[in-house]
Amino acid sequence: EFQMDSNVVRVNILGQEYVMKTSADPSYIQDVARHVNEKMNEIKESGVDPSSQQLKIAVLACMNITADLFEVKSKSKDAIAKVESQALKISDYIDKKIDSIQ
Secondary structure (H helix, E strand, C coil), X not given: CCXXXXXXXXXXXXXXXXXXXXXXXHHHHHHHHHHHHHHHHHHHHCCCCCCXXXXXXXXXXXXXXXXXXXXHHHHHHHHXXXXXXXXXXXXXXXXXXXXXXX
16 A cells, blocks of 8 residues: 555666655665666676676675675764864863853
């Protein structure tokens, strides 16, 4: 059963059409599918045995995409830690200035 806020989106990945029901913006889903398709084509073109099943290519592409995700998450954590550190330094500096005025 379809909900009012759902979209049906058709995407093509490695020549296969997939129909998805989603509440996400269809253009976002198309972008995601395009990225997955590109990653799967990279794996396919990297020398994976052409007789391999698409499942093997899909699993390797998922590993590649997940590695990219983990790298971005790690960099985000580092950036957040740096911002928090700077914010604490600024807060300490302001506290010291206020104390010196009083």
